[in-house]
Amino acid sequence: MSVIAEIIDTLENKVGKLILKIQNLEKNTQELHIELAKSAKIIQTQNTEIEAFKSQYETLKIANSLLGSDENKRDTKLKINSLIREIDYCIAQLSD
Template structure:
């Protein structure tokens, strides 16, 4: 009978230890999920900043070509010609 009590006592000790470890892991999981959410929000903010800076860069690049920069002058001319063609198409459609 003493042997059976020792086995039950050992089992109870192991179960208590496992439950303690489970509580620790659950808390760690909660912390990691919160950290993940924070990092995701930070990533979204950084992506918004990148998009904004890319738009500003494109605007500055176009402005420089209009002012006289030779780097993208050809691209700007093509863009203007495309816009003019689109306007002409709209005028034709309005005329019909």
């Protein structure tokens, strides 16, 4: 009977250790999910900032061209023509 009792004790110890490992793994998984969510939020914020900076950069390029810089004149002319077409379209819509 003592052999069976030792086997049972050994199994109980091993099951207890496995349960602790499972609990630790679940805790780690939850922490990783939280960290992943935080990282995703940071990435989203950074993407938004990047888009805002791109827009500001384009605006500054156009403003620089309007001030007399020859570097981006073609882009500025294209942008102005695009704006004129949009204004003409709006006027046409209003006159209908």
